[in-house]
Amino acid sequence: MTAGDSNGRLDDDDYPANIMGRAAEMLGTTPGFLRAIGEARLITPLRSEGGHRRYSRYQLRIAARARELVDQGTPVEAACRIIVLEDQLEEAQRINDEYRRAAESACP
Numbered sequence: 001m002t003a004g005d006s007n008g009r010l011d012d013d014d015y016p017a018n019i020m021g022r023a024a025e026m027l028g029t030t031p032g033f034l035r036a037i038g039e040a041r042l043i044t045p046l047r048s049e050g051g052h053r054r055y056s057r058y059q060l061r062i063a064a065r066a067r068e069l070v071d072q073g074t075p076v077e078a079a080c081r082i083i084v085l086e087d088q089l090e091e092a093q094r095i096n097d098e099y100r101r102a103a104e105s106a107c108p
Contacts, residue, residue, distance in 0.1 A: 013058040020034055020052065020053045023053075031077075033063075037063055038075050041049070042063075043062050065083055066079045
């Protein structure tokens with residue numbers, strides 16, 4: 001990844017612009033916490049050519065939610081499962097809303 005590759009992509013939520021140390025600093029946590037949620041497969045950071053983990057802003061939002069749950073006393077594995085279930089619920093609600101709108105527009 002070169003500087004030219006990253007120009008214009010820093011506003012992209014999925015662009016892995018943050019190295020592990022910076023990501024941990026932004027979240028107020030440790031690199032070990034980021035490794036733990038990676039091992040739990042909540043997020044999968046991209047690896048640089050040198051093998052370093054890089055995180056997107058989207059992944060950092062997910063990690064921040066996990067940290068919030070862990071700070072409330074939830075074990076890391078349970079926090080990761082809660083976040084996956086929250087995401088699935090949000091997606092199901094979105095799909096239901098689409099079906100509902102389609103049904104309403106089909107009714108005369």
